[in-house]
Amino acid sequence: MENQTGITGGRRQRIILFPLPYQGHINPMLQLANLLYSKGFSITILHTNFNKPKTSNYPHFTFRFILDNYPHDERYSNIPVQGMGSFSRIFLFNQEGADQLPHQLELELSQKDEPHVSCLITDALWHFAQSVADSLSLPRLVLRTSILFCFIVYASIPLLADLGYLDHSNNKHPEEQVVEFPMLKVKDIMKTGFKREGNAIEEVIDNMVKQAKASSGIIWNSFKELEEPELETILRDIPAPSFLIPFPKHFTSSSSSLLELDRTFFPWLDQQPPNSVVYVSFGSVAQVDEEHFLEIAHGLVDSKQSFLWVVRPGFVNGSTWVKPLPDGFVGEKGQIVKWAPQQEVLAHEAIGAFWTHSGWNSTFESVCEGVPMICSPFWGDQPLDARYMSDVAKVGVYLENGWEREDISNAIRRVIVDEDIRERARVLKQKLDASLSKGGSSYVSVESLVAYISSL
Template sequence: MSYCVETKSKALAKGLEPLNHQDLSKFLTSDPESACKVIELMVEGTKRARAVIWNTFKELEESELEALSQDFPNPHFLIGPFHKYFPASSSSLLAQDQTSISWLDKHPPKSVLYVSFGSIVKLEKSEFLEIAWGLANGKQPFLWVVRPGSIEGSEWLEPLPDGFLERIVDGRGYIVKWAPQQDVLAHRATGGFWTHNGWNSTLESICEGVPMICSPAFGDQLPNARYVSDVWKIGVELENGFEREEIESAIKRVMVNAEGLEFRNKITNLKWKVNRCLEKGGSSYSSLEDLVNYIRSF
């Protein structure tokens, strides 16, 4: 019998270092035993597969993939980042507000914090208010994606606190329902990304050399955020949820302080590695060739 147990422990998860117990993937479910069974079946199915294709690149996770290959002896093909093979608009789930780009055009390089928590995450009204005041107090220009229906009990921006819009009347903040994320991250004005750390968003930020503020909620977002903050050292994680003081501090760490320059240097190096891996002779390019040859061998 299997059980899914959520824990707040910060002790390292044995065999999964550098993850803490609190970083292990978690999901809300009314039937934990069935949910665990599904995960077990996924693992068993992966072990039986003829090969595994990964949306990552060798230079980012080589040691982790080597460890996995001990339990998953099938061939592994690291051909990511996937989104580099397709136009950005082809993967958008919602209508993109292109005014985001014209607004960014008005700002200096690396000055804007882009804020987006993806297409699934929902926020309590109290969390939304803390985010709003954290952004206002952070004193950095920000582009904030607030997805309609993403705030519990609200259609869109109704919960904005009194006085908030007056604080950003100078154009320091811009709120949209959805943004062309890959274009925003690639824009010269974007200097930081406050994200939920879904794998797609995390990879997109790495590909454009944009340091991150991490607010993971569930699933793979939790270990992804730990790698961003503690392994790759290209951003910071908000350890206490949404608290305006910690948000303000994180914005300064990533966007203003010398620590932010260190994050930028490290993630710029990863960006260079991404570009190299996709070129002829690069790791992902070669792995894709190997995959094609592998398929043709049957």
């Protein structure tokens, strides 16, 4: 029998969702869509033609594709794909979306043969969508795909700029503590990519914060017991309700992968002892120079631990896949693949540590499976996630001084054998699992979100 939760007055309700077109944003949005569908709602997904998801994996959703000028528009052609260049694309996407979204939403709202649209849920970085939703009297909720702590820091960027933390020519020492956020160091703020002078990054983040606060609600990929102090701050400072939902515990992200998944390594992984393998993946957009790539390889081999290493095509600047590695370099203790079903890997009993770029999806998937981390952030929210995991949750080791093979091998050995880190990771997973039980914080949050949307 169909779940009746998303049906009001005998009529099924529809939700329109609009993800940002990057892997780390598509995954949680489609996990949210699956969760809401399981609660009885009809789902329509708006998506850019850039980074289209494989719609055949979601026959139960309706997809509409918009912003179809990319990548032919010459304004986009010189923007690098990876790193902070993504913010320049997001800046332009917001300009384009402000022109195209109103028309698309009007079409959706006017369809008499479709269920009533209860609300629009967009990625928080689609900040322009708030004014569009307001003009149509359509409630807009936002999905924030990073840790609550990161949002609080982002909201403080103007203050941090006034205090000189974004001025890279100031006399603040990189190891100096940030007084306003004692768990952070100056170098963590510098590594985010924010600078004193205004640019696309600052404008996007500033608008994201303002319009998220003006929304009808914020959905977070997290859980209360991980960030209780930060949740208290959010609830105090933002009038809109917040819903903390651990998406990886409800649905995997494999079906929304933009890259082909390799599963051929599982027979090898099945033969490894429990907690013995280091899983290494630096996400879908990060890149390193060949010199650093070789340091990573030497650090893995020197650690004497077995490893499963995801090397995405394009990960090494100027090289195709693993070209810089000499033949036979990896040996029997290592496996290198182009992409992997990460949640399945992290859940495997052989995995003893996750060396990650500290993007929030990867970080949280590791938390969900109780796997301790080695953190090597690149930019954006990643340095903040890494610091929180290493110095607040204490379930990881932060490799904060670059790519030195000795530091790498030492960090791997420490995480594999340090029982205190492993125990904290296990306890955190237990708290998360408990939150999903009836009456637990995450269970209540899901039920509250469903009831809230049903009331709109």
